[in-house]
Amino acid sequence: MRDVIIVGGGVSGLYAAQLLRAASLDIQLIEGSSRIGGRLHTVYTPEGYPVDLGGQWIGQQHQRALQWIESHRIPLHPTHTKGYHLFIEGTSRRRYKGIIPRLSWIALAELGWALSRLKKMSRHVSVEKPWQIVKPAWDETTLAAWMRRTFRTRQAYQTCAVGLATVLGCEPEEVSLWHTLFYIQSAGSLEALIQIQGGAQEFKFSKGASSLTESLAEEIPIMYSDPVQKVEWKRGKVRLFTKSGRHWDAHTVLFAIPPARLSSIEFEPPLPPLHSQLAQHMRMGTITKVVAIYDKPFWREDGLSGHVLKLDGALRITFDTSPPDDSYGQLTGFGTGKLARHLLSRPADERKEYYQKELEAIFEKAPRQLYQKTWSEEPLIGGCYAGYFGPGGWQYVGETLRQHLPPLYWTGTERASIWMGYIEGAFRAAENVCETLLQKKVS
Numbered sequence: 001m002r003d004v005i006i007v008g009g010g011v012s013g014l015y016a017a018q019l020l021r022a023a024s025l026d027i028q029l030i031e032g033s034s035r036i037g038g039r040l041h042t043v044y045t046p047e048g049y050p051v052d053l054g055g056q057w058i059g060q061q062h063q064r065a066l067q068w069i070e071s072h073r074i075p076l077h078p079t080h081t082k083g084y085h086l087f088i089e090g091t092s093r094r095r096y097k098g099i100i101p102r103l104s105w106i107a108l109a110e111l112g113w114a115l116s117r118l119k120k121m122s123r124h125v126s127v128e129k130p131w132q133i134v135k136p137a138w139d140e141t142t143l144a145a146w147m148r149r150t151f152r153t154r155q156a157y158q159t160c161a162v163g164l165a166t167v168l169g170c171e172p173e174e175v176s177l178w179h180t181l182f183y184i185q186s187a188g189s190l191e192a193l194i195q196i197q198g199g200a201q202e203f204k205f206s207k208g209a210s211s212l213t214e215s216l217a218e219e220i221p222i223m224y225s226d227p228v229q230k231v232e233w234k235r236g237k238v239r240l241f242t243k244s245g246r247h248w249d250a251h252t253v254l255f256a257i258p259p260a261r262l263s264s265i266e267f268e269p270p271l272p273p274l275h276s277q278l279a280q281h282m283r284m285g286t287i288t289k290v291v292a293i294y295d296k297p298f299w300r301e302d303g304l305s306g307h308v309l310k311l312d313g314a315l316r317i318t319f320d321t322s323p324p325d326d327s328y329g330q331l332t333g334f335g336t337g338k339l340a341r342h343l344l345s346r347p348a349d350e351r352k353e354y355y356q357k358e359l360e361a362i363f364e365k366a367p368r369q370l371y372q373k374t375w376s377e378e379p380l381i382g383g384c385y386a387g388y389f390g391p392g393g394w395q396y397v398g399e400t401l402r403q404h405l406p407p408l409y410w411t412g413t414e415r416a417s418i419w420m421g422y423i424e425g426a427f428r429a430a431e432n433v434c435e436t437l438l439q440k441k442v443s
């Protein structure tokens with residue numbers, strides 16, 4: 001019988017395992033897939049260049065993550081930002097610097113007002129208790145409904161929609177206004193979410209994000225490729241049954257999986273109603289990540305930064321994620337909006353071809369290799385970047401996110417109050433739950 005079994009080998013599960021192991025607890029981690037890392041996944045080009053299909057950036061506010069990264073000497077480099085960004089609307093292409101593209105003066109005024117309004121509104125959310133809704137109307141409405149009331153120009157609406165869909169990983173029609181405000185407050189500010197320099201996109205893992213999860217996995221006993229399917233639980237004892245037919249016993253189990261995935265596990269006795277409802281309310285985001293490799297970052301020769309914001313199509317945003325020595329070029333893009341969603345009904349090859357054509361149309365050059373990943377196809381994760389609530393979600397089931405049911409405990413980025421949805425949130429949620437577990441002196 002183990003002291004603690006951790007289910008899920010993403011950042012949160014692995015970091016919790018490190019903290020509990022350091023406190024001399026007898027632990028075991030069970031990971032359903034054949035690799036650790038969860039939403040961090042580095043693959044390599046034939047030349048050995050790292051390509052991050054999941055999370056890749058760290059910001060200077062990501063203190064817990066940076067502490068680990070620095071103490072384990074995991075190399076980071078600043079994201080390239082020099083040069084002009086490109087704003088593309090139909091056949092028009094305009095260069096700009098800063099966060100806001102060169103829009104018509106009406107659209108610019110509308111967007112400026114809307115962003116400052118979002119900032120002010122987000123201050124009403126307590127990140128510690130976001131289920132305490134002080135403005136019920138904001139939890140009853142979607143972000144899109146608020147945007148429709150706020151913007152008169154299509155240009156401002158579309159620019160805001162592309163930006164926020166890229167940040168949230170879901171469309172404005174899907175997410176509640178309150179969740180959007182929580183997300184902003186959880187990151188500390190809107191700027192922290194959207195800026196490259198000084199924001200969440202400031203640094204990139206030079207050897208790929210898996211360099212982080214590999215270091216987190218050191219000395220942790222891990223059982224791979226065996227998802228937990230059934231849990232029998234009572235006070236002080238839990239028995240887990242995995243797909244292979246094995247069973248594991250522990251005093252305590254810490255689930256480090258996205259809340260939505262709890263619905264794939266049978267609990268005996270069943271979880272209390274609000275906990276099982278949480279799995280249905282907290283949907284995973286839907287965004288496609290595209291990474292293109294070129295011989296060199298050729299766009300820089302034309303004075304461009306590689307950062308593009310585009311109002312039409314499926315690939316509506318790109319960033320320069322090339323290595324610091326310019327030995328090759330790398331662009332990362334995100335597929336959002338109606339067309340990107342429609343593409344999900346097409347085979348992966350067709351999607352890849354489509355994204356390649358869009359990139360070629362933007363940069364007038366074919367990439368050497370192109371990678372695309374849709375996380376909704378990962379059965380043990382179900383989407384990305386993270387779980388989110390639609391209208392009513394925070395109000396009715398939000399509180400259960402942070403309610404443990406001893407001997408069952410929860411972690412994962414969705415459970416964090418600070419930087420929820422990010423690698424930092426995964427670290428912080430793990431730290432919080434381990435503090436609770438260690439105070440209770442689990443043994």
Ligand SMILES: Cc1cc2nc3c(=O)[nH]c(=O)nc-3n(C[C@H](O)[C@H](O)[C@H](O)COP(=O)(O)OP(=O)(O)OC[C@H]3O[C@@H](n4cnc5c(N)ncnc54)[C@H](O)[C@@H]3O)c2cc1C
Pocket residue numbers: 007008009010011012013030031032033035036037038039040053054055056057058226227228229256257258261265289375380381383384385386411412413414421422423424425426
């Ligand atoms: C495309 C993309 C881009 C992103 N970009 C960034 C970024 O640049 N910066 C940033 O900070 N964040 C980013 N994120 C978010 C970040 O990756 C996540 O917040 C973080 O990795 C979540 O870690 P986690 O441990 O909470 O969950 P996960 O990584 O989802 O780990 C959960 C683990 O549980 C396992 N599991 C699930 N069910 C079972 C079961 N029944 N039995 C056993 N194991 C199970 C899964 O296989 C998985 O390994 C991005 C995410 C994606 C997908």
